[in-house]
Amino acid sequence: MITRIKDLFTDFDLPRLLIVAFLSTLLVLAFFLGLPVLGLLTDMLNRLGMFGVLVLAMVPAIVAGVGLNFGLPLGILCGLIGGLVSIELDLSGGWAFAAAIAVAVPLATLVGLGYGWLLNRVKGSEMMVATYVGFAGVSLMCIGWIMLPFRSLEMVWPIGKGLRVTIALSGRYERVLNDFWDFTIGDPGSSTGALTIPTGLLLFFGAMCLLMWLFLRSRMGIQMKTVGDNPKFAVTSGMNVNRGRMIGTILSTVLAAVGILAFNQGFGFIQLYTAPMFMGFTAVAAILIGGATVKKASISNAIIGTFLFQGLLVVSLPVANQIMQGGNLAEISRIIISNGIILYALSQVGGGE
Amino acid sequence: MQNQKNDKKELDIDLLEISEVVKKFLVANMVTMVFAILGIVGFMFSGLSLPFFVSELLIRMTRNSFLVLALIIPVLAGMGLNFAIVLGAMAGQVAVIAVTHWEIPGVWGLLLCMALSVPLALVFGYLTGKLLNKTKGKEMIASLILAFFANGIYQLFFLVLLGGVIPMQNEVMILSGGVGLRVSINLATSIKDAADHIWRLSLPWSALSFSALTVMYVGIRRYLNRAKKMEERTIRKHLVYVALVSILALWSLYIMNTDSMFNNIRIPIVTVIAIIVVCIFTTFILKTKLGQDLKTVGQDRHIATASGIDANRIRIIAIIISTILAAWGQIFFLQKMGILLTYGAHAQVGLFAVAALLIGGASVSKATIGQAILGVVLFHTIFIVSPLAGKNIFGDAQLGEFFRAFVAYGVVGLSLAMHAWGKQIQAGNSLKS
Numbered sequence: 001m002i003t004r005i006k007d008l009f010t011d012f013d014l015p016r017l018l019i020v021a022f023l024s025t026l027l028v029l030a031f032f033l034g035l036p037v038l039g040l041l042t043d044m045l046n047r048l049g050m051f052g053v054l055v056l057a058m059v060p061a062i063v064a065g066v067g068l069n070f071g072l073p074l075g076i077l078c079g080l081i082g083g084l085v086s087i088e089l090d091l092s093g094g095w096a097f098a099a100a101i102a103v104a105v106p107l108a109t110l111v112g113l114g115y116g117w118l119l120n121r122v123k124g125s126e127m128m129v130a131t132y133v134g135f136a137g138v139s140l141m142c143i144g145w146i147m148l149p150f151r152s153l154e155m156v157w158p159i160g161k162g163l164r165v166t167i168a169l170s171g172r173y174e175r176v177l178n179d180f181w182d183f184t185i186g187d188p189g190s191s192t193g194a195l196t197i198p199t200g201l202l203l204f205f206g207a208m209c210l211l212m213w214l215f216l217r218s219r220m221g222i223q224m225k226t227v228g229d230n231p232k233f234a235v236t237s238g239m240n241v242n243r244g245r246m247i248g249t250i251l252s253t254v255l256a257a258v259g260i261l262a263f264n265q266g267f268g269f270i271q272l273y274t275a276p277m278f279m280g281f282t283a284v285a286a287i288l289i290g291g292a293t294v295k296k297a298s299i300s301n302a303i304i305g306t307f308l309f310q311g312l313l314v315v316s317l318p319v320a321n322q323i324m325q326g327g328n329l330a331e332i333s334r335i336i337i338s339n340g341i342i343l344y345a346l347s348q349v350g351g352g353e
Numbered sequence: 354m355q356n357q358k359n360d361k362k363e364l365d366i367d368l369l370e371i372s373e374v375v376k377k378f379l380v381a382n383m384v385t386m387v388f389a390i391l392g393i394v395g396f397m398f399s400g401l402s403l404p405f406f407v408s409e410l411l412i413r414m415t416r417n418s419f420l421v422l423a424l425i426i427p428v429l430a431g432m433g434l435n436f437a438i439v440l441g442a443m444a445g446q447v448a449v450i451a452v453t454h455w456e457i458p459g460v461w462g463l464l465l466c467m468a469l470s471v472p473l474a475l476v477f478g479y480l481t482g483k484l485l486n487k488t489k490g491k492e493m494i495a496s497l498i499l500a501f502f503a504n505g506i507y508q509l510f511f512l513v514l515l516g517g518v519i520p521m522q523n524e525v526m527i528l529s530g531g532v533g534l535r536v537s538i539n540l541a542t543s544i545k546d547a548a549d550h551i552w553r554l555s556l557p558w559s560a561l562s563f564s565a566l567t568v569m570y571v572g573i574r575r576y577l578n579r580a581k582k583m584e585e586r587t588i589r590k591h592l593v594y595v596a597l598v599s600i601l602a603l604w605s606l607y608i609m610n611t612d613s614m615f616n617n618i619r620i621p622i623v624t625v626i627a628i629i630v631v632c633i634f635t636t637f638i639l640k641t642k643l644g645q646d647l648k649t650v651g652q653d654r655h656i657a658t659a660s661g662i663d664a665n666r667i668r669i670i671a672i673i674i675s676t677i678l679a680a681w682g683q684i685f686f687l688q689k690m691g692i693l694l695t696y697g698a699h700a701q702v703g704l705f706a707v708a709a710l711l712i713g714g715a716s717v718s719k720a721t722i723g724q725a726i727l728g729v730v731l732f733h734t735i736f737i738v739s740p741l742a743g744k745n746i747f748g749d750a751q752l753g754e755f756f757r758a759f760v761a762y763g764v765v766g767l768s769l770a771m772h773a774w775g776k777q778i779q780a781g782n783s784l785k786s
Contacts (some may be wrong), residue, residue, distance in 0.1 A: 070494075122773035127494040143752055161749055281501070289381040327723060331512055335505030343499045347487040351429030 004190050005243070015344055019289055019308050026315040033322045036193030038186055040315055046178060048303075050266035051286070053208050053259030055306045057252045062297035064248020065217065065228030065241075066119055068288075069341075071130035072280035074115055075256025078108035083270050084163070085259055086150050087172055097173040097265060104257040112253030116246035131280070138277045144339065145272045151221030167270040174268045177201040204262060208255070208298050212298040215251070216299075226247055226297075241282035256283075285309060285338030288345045295349075312337065365374075384768060385682040391760075395738035398745050402448045406737060411556070413733040414726075415624045415757045416689045419682030420706045421725045422631050423675050428720040429639065430671035431651035432706045433493040434765075437672070439500035441679025442699035443507050444473035448680070450534065450688050450695075453543040454523055463547035463688060468571055468672035470680040481493075482669030488653075493769075495715070500703050510695060516630055527640060538693040544684070545691040549621035556618040557605035559625075562596035564605070573683055581613075631678060632722045638674070647671055651718070708761040711768040718772070741762030 031037050052070070061069035082104025086096045115133070122129045146162030155167050168174075180200025188194040213222045227234045227244030234241055260279075264270050287297055290305020313334055320329035361573055379386065420438065427435040448469035452462045481499060488495035515521055517532040528535055533618045539545075554562070571591045575583070608615045650657040650667045656666050681726060683702065687693055710720055713728020743753020 031541060116492055118770060120778060122770050123777055124490070125493075125769060125776075127491065128497070129770045131494065131497065132762055132769060135762035136759055136766045139755055139762055141760065144750065144756040146752060146755075194505065281498075314776035328508075332505055332508045332513065336502065339498050339502035339505060343484065343495065346491055346498065347484065349488065349491065353418045 001186050011212055014290075016289065016291060016308075017057075019312065023308060023312050023315065026078055026312070029323075030315055030319050033319065035318050035322070038195040039193030040318070041195045042193070042198075043314040044307065044311040046198055046201065046266060047314055048307050049198055049205045050263045050338055051283075051310050052260050052306045053260075054213060054283045054297065054305065055259075055286040055290075056205075056302045057254070057255035057259055058183045058283055058292070059212060059277075059297050059299060059302055060215075060224070060248040060251035062287070062292060062295065064224045065231060065295070066128050066245050066248055066252075067294050068284045068345075069130060069249075070127055070258075070280045070284060071115060071119075071134040071137075071143055071250045072195070072252070072283055073276040074111050075108050075253035076260040076276040076279055077137055077141050078111050078253070079104045079257035079260035079264075080141075080270060080272065081107060081275070082257065083264055084150060084155060085189050087167070088150055090152070092172050094173070094176050097176050097261065098140070100261050101258055104261060105254055107255040108257035109250055112250035113246070115253060116249035119249055120242045120245055134280055135277060138274060144275050163272055165271070165273055165275075167272070168266050169264060169270065173265050176265055177204050177262060178266050180288040184229075198266075201262070202264060208258070209303065213297055218346040220247060261282075281342070282309075283339060285341050288341045289337075292345075293348060294345055309338070314338050372544055377426035382762065383712055383725065384712060385556060385731065388712045388735065388764075392731055392734035392738065395735060395742040399738040401620055401738065401741060404615070404618065407556070407615070408618045409737050410730065411618065411731055412592060412689070413736070414729055415621055415628065416686050417705070417709070417733065418628050418726060418729050419631060419685050420679055420702060421729050422628070422635060422722065423678035423710050424706055425720045425722065426638070426647070426671050426678075427675045428710075428715065428718065429651050429745065430668055431654065432433060432485060432645045432668060432671060433717045434494055434710070435481075435484075435672065435675050436493060436707060437499050437503075437704045438675060438679035438682075438706060439699050440481055440503050441474050441659055441676035442702045443503060444470045444477055444676065444701060445680035446682035446693065446695075447473055447517035447686070448717040449540065449544060449693060450526075453540055453693070454521070454526060456542045459547050462544045463684065466544060466599065466684045467681055470684060471677060474677040475673060475779040478673035479669060481670035481676060485672060486665045486668055494744035497703070504700060507699075511695060534695045534696055536697075538691055538695055540687060540691050544563060544688045547688045548623045548627065548685060549689055551621075551623045553619040553621055556615050556620055557608045559620040559622065560601050560605040562604035567598045568618040569593055618708075621689075624689070627685060630729050635722060643667075643670065679784065704730070704765070708764050713766050716768060716772050723743065724733055733760075 027037065027040070030040060054076075057072060058069055058073065061067065079100075082100040082102075085103045086100035089099060091099050104125065119126050119130065120236075148154060148163070150163055154172075155163050157164055177200040178198040180198075180203075181197050182200065183193050184195055184196045186192070186194035216225065223234075223239055224244040224247050226237075227239055227241050228248065231241045234244065260276070286305040286309040287302050288305065289309045290303070291303035292301040292305070293299070313330065316333055317330040320333070374599055399406075401409075420442070423438050423441065424435055427433070445466070448466040451469060452466050481496065484499060485492045485495055510519075512533040515532070515534060516527045521527060526534055526538055575591070626678045639648065646657070646662045646667050647670075649660070649662060654664045657667075679702070683699065685700065690698075709728040709732035710725055712732045713724035713726070715721070715724040715728065739753040739757040739760075740750045741753065743756060744750040745782055747753075757784065
C-alpha cells in the first residue's frame with residue numbers, strides 16, 4: 001500500500017506538480033479573500049462526480065492503444081439522445097435517469113462499433129480523424145436536433161422548428177444522483193460555508209470506476225491491454241489487435257454517453273447544438289493532468305485528473321473575479337491549461353529524432 | 354472487310370482505355386466532383402441571380418485565397434495541414450490593431466501592417482516549427498491544439514492584460530472599463546479597403562486583361578523553349594489554356610456591349626496581383642535548392658537526413674514561410690472586411706482554409722496552387738448558397754448554416770481518414786510483398 005502511494009507521488013512530474021501548486025495557492029488565496037472554502041470544496045466534489053465518468057471514458061481508449069479519444073462527442077451525442085427520449089416518454093425521477101441510460105447505452109454501442117471500425121482503418125492518425133469525426137458528428141446532429149420528431153413541449157421551441165438550445169431538467173432527473181443520500185457538514189450560514197457530500201453521485205462514479213477496474217482485470221480486459229501495450233506481441237500470441245481496439249473504442253463511447261447523462265443531471269440542464277463540441281478536449285486534458293500519457297492511463301489518473309482540473313475551474317472563477325475586474329480570466333485559464341497540457345503530452349510521445 | 358474489323362477492335366480498345374481513364378479520374382477527384390455537384394444543385398435551389406453569385410464569389414476569392422495558399426508549403430514538406438496558420442493570422446491581427454491604434458490610414462497603413470507582422474510571424478512560426486519537430490507524425494493534431502492554446506494566450510493578452518498591466522489609452526478601442534479590447538474594432542480609420550481601392554476594374558475588362566496576359570505567358574514560354582522539343586502534355590495544357598481564355602475573352606467582349614449586371618462587378622486588381630505574386634513565389638521557391646530539399650524532406654525524412662539535409666531546419670523554415678503568408682493573408686482579409694472581430698476573426702481561419710484546400714482535391718501529402726484556388730471556389734460556393742438553399746428546401750436558413758459547418762468538418766475528417774486508410778493499405782501491401 002505504502003509503495004502504491006509512493007508510486008503515485010513519483011508519477012507526479014512537472015506539469016502535475018505545477019497544477020497542484022497552483023490549485024493549492026488558489027485555495028489558500030480563496031481562504032484569505034474570505035471566500036466560502038467549504039462551499040468551494042462542495043463544488044469540487046460535485047464536479048468530480050459529474051465530470052468523472054466522461055474522463056473515465058478516456059481510459060479504455062488509451063489502454064487499448066487507440067490513444068486520446070478526441071471523438072468523445074460521438075458518445076456524448078448518444079447520451080443526449082437517451083436523455084431526450086426519457087423526457088419525451090414523460091418519465092421523472094430515478095426512473096427517468098435509468099431510462100435515459102437504457103436508451104443511450106445500446107445506441108452508443110452501435111455508434112462505437114462504427115467508430116471503432118473507422119479507427120481500425122486509420123491507425124496512426126486516430127487523434128486527428130477522431131477530432132474531425134467528432135466535430136462533424138456534432139454539426140450533423142445540429143441538423144438532427146432541428147429535424148428529429150420530438151414533441152414534448154418542455155423541449156421544443158414554442159414557435160418555430162426544432163429543440164431548444166438548453167433544456168431544463170427540473171422535475172425530470174435534475175440532481176437525482178447528487179441529492180441521493182447527500183448530507184451536510186457545517187453551518188451553511190458561516191463564512192466558510194458548509195460541506196455537502198453528494199453521496200449518490202460519488203457512489204455512481206465509484207461504481208463506474210469499480211466496473212472499469214473489474215473489466216481491466218477480466219480476460220477480455222487483459223487482452224485489450226496487451227493489444228494496446230504491444231500490438232506486435234499481441235499478434236504473435238494470436239490475439240486479434242483490431243478486436244481489442246474495437247472493444248476499447250466501444251467502451252469509451254458507452255462511458256461517454258453515460259458520462260454526459262451524469263453531467264446533465266448534476267448541471268440541471270441538457271445542452272444541445274454546439275455544446276458537446278469541445279467536451280472531448282476537456283476530458284482529454286483532465287486525464288492528462290491526472291498523469292496519463294498518450295499511451296498509458298489508469299483509473300486513478302482519471303480520478304486525480306478530474307479532481308485537479310475541475311477543482312481548478314471551480315476555484316479559479318471566484319478567485320479571479322475577486323482579484324481582477326473584467327475579462328474572462330477563468331475561461332481563459334481553462335483554455336490555456338487544457339490545451340497546454342495536451343501539447344505537453346503530445347510532445348512527450350517522442351518522434352524528436 | 355479485314356480492315357473494318359481491325360478498326361472496330363481498335364475502337365473498342367480505345368473506348369476501354371478512355372473509360373479506364375475516366376474511372377481513374379473520377380476516383381481520384383471524388384471529393385472535388387461531389388462538391389462541384391453540391392455547389393451547382395445548391396445554387397439552383399438558392400434562387401440567387403448569377404451576377405450576384407459571381408460578385409459574392411469573387412469577393413470571397415480575393416479575400417480568402419491568400420490564406421489557403423499559405424498551407425501548401427508545409428504540406429509539401431511532409432508536415433500535413435498546418436492548422437497553426439491561426440498563429441499567423443494572430444500576428445497579422447496584432448499588427449492591424451497597432452496600426453489602427455496609431456490611425457495610419459490607407460496604403461501606408463497596410464504596408465506598415467505587413468512589415469510589423471513579419472517579425473511576429475517569424476517568432477510564432479519558429480516556435481510552431483520547434484513544437485512540430487517534437488511531435489513528428491502527430492503534427493496536425495499538435496498544430497490544431499497549438500492554435501487553441503495560442504487563442505488562449507491571445508485572449509489573455511488582449512482581454513486581460515492590455516489596458517491594465519500593459520498600458521494603452523484609446524477610448525474607441527478599449528472597453529469602457531479601461532481593460533481589454535472591444536469585441537469588434539472598426540478599421541475605417543486604418544486599413545479598410547486599403548489594397549482593394551487602389552485600382553479596380555470592371556469584371557469584363559479584368560477578364561479580358563487576364564486572357565491577354567495568359568496568351569502572352571503561353572507565347573513567351575513557347576518562344577523561350579523554341580529550341581527544345583516540348584512535352585506533349587505541356588503543349589496540350591497550353592492549348593487548353595488558350596482555348597479557355599479565348600472563350601472568356603469573347604464572353605467579356607459580349608458582356609461589355611450589353612447592360613448586364615456583370616458590368617457592375619469591380620475586381621480589386623492590386624489584391625488579385627498580390628495573390629498571383631504568392632502563387633508565383635510558391636512555384637519559384639519550389640524550384641530553388643531550398644524547395645528541392647523541402648520536397649525531399651516531405652517524401653522521406655530519413656533519406657533527406659542521410660543525404661545531408663537538416664530536416665528539422667527545413668521543416669522550421671517551411672512553417673515560418675507558411676506563418677508569414679498567413680499573417681499577410683489575414684491582413685488582406687481584414688482590409689476587405691473593414692472590421693476586426695478581435696476574438697473571433699482568427700479562430701476559424703485554419704479550419705476554413707484546410708477544408709477549402711481539401712475540397713480542391715489536395716490531400717495531407719499533396720497540394721498544388723490549382724487545387725487551392727479551385728478549393729476556394731467550391732468551398733465558398735457552398736458557403737454562399739447553403740443558407741438560402743437550406744431555407745428554400747427545408748424552410749429554415751439555420752439548417753443551411755449547420756450544413757455548411759458539417760461540410761467543413763466532415764470534409765476534413767473524411768479526407769484525413771481516407772488518406773490514413775490509403776497509407777495503411779499501402780503499408781499492409783508492402784508487408785505482404
